[in-house]
Amino acid sequence: MPRADRGYGRRKRLLDVVVALGGFALLLPLLLLLVLAVKLDSPGPAFFVHERVGLRGRRFKMIKLRTMSADAAARHDVLHRAAGLSGPVFKLRDDPRITRVGRWLRRWSVDEAPQLLNVLRGEMSLVGPRPLPPDQTDPDDERFATRTQVPPGLTGQWQITGRLMHVDYDRWLAQDCWYVEHRSFGLDLAILARTLPAVLRGEGAW
Structure with a gap:
């Protein structure tokens, strides 16, 4: 695997911290309103905190607004079988589990905004492969080992190519590996x- 250029890690981390701090400060008033909207829309917590696999296989708690x-x-299992999907990653266009507010949050990807805290804590980066839950990784597949050689990201190759709507499972993993090798x-x-243009177009945002 080619090594990134000297100083890349420091520049990447500096960018992460500056953008995450600025973004969190700008979005905080909106986040407070969205927390209230999520709570009023459906029973349950405002935040979804889930274990994910990060850099070099280390696990961390990823934060999202609950959708x-x-x-x-x-x-999950019943819907996965009914959909007849391949691969462990599971996403339905008309998932009946998504709430009314959740559908809007996903449309504009603002459910991901709390992950700026994960970026500030160094568990994630702005750019990198999306972090997967442990049960959606295959330790015998070298592609999963490759994608954890860098910090997981808020955005990456698949987000700017129509997300999972136009990218099948194997091609998605191939894109992650390509990013790692050419980062x-x-x-x-x-x-x-x-x-940002991909988010505004709502590509693959279900």
Whole structure:
């Protein structure tokens, strides 16, 4: 695997901290309103805190605004079998577990905003492969080992290519591995620049 250029890690971390601090400060008033909206819309906590696999396989608690009903996990297996999907990663276009407010949050990707705290804590980066739950990783698949050689990210290759709507499971993993092998500060900036238009178009945001 090619090594990133010297100083890349320091520049990447500096960018993470500056953007995460600024973004959190700007979004805090909106986040407070969204927490209230989530609580009023459906029973359950405002935040969804879930274990994910991070850099070099270390596990951490990822934070999101809750977009699904409180019984979402219990209904996962039934819906996965009914959908006939391949691979461990599971996403439905009309998932019945998504709440009314949750659908809006996903449309604009603001459910991911609390992960700026994960970025500040060094558990995530702005750019990198999306962190997966432990039960959605395969220790015998070298692609999963490759994608954990860098910190997981808020955005990455699949977010700017239509997310999971147009990218099948194997191609998605291939994109993550390509990013790891070609990572650079310039590539990170390019992905960030393309993320906002993708979010505004709502590509793959279900």
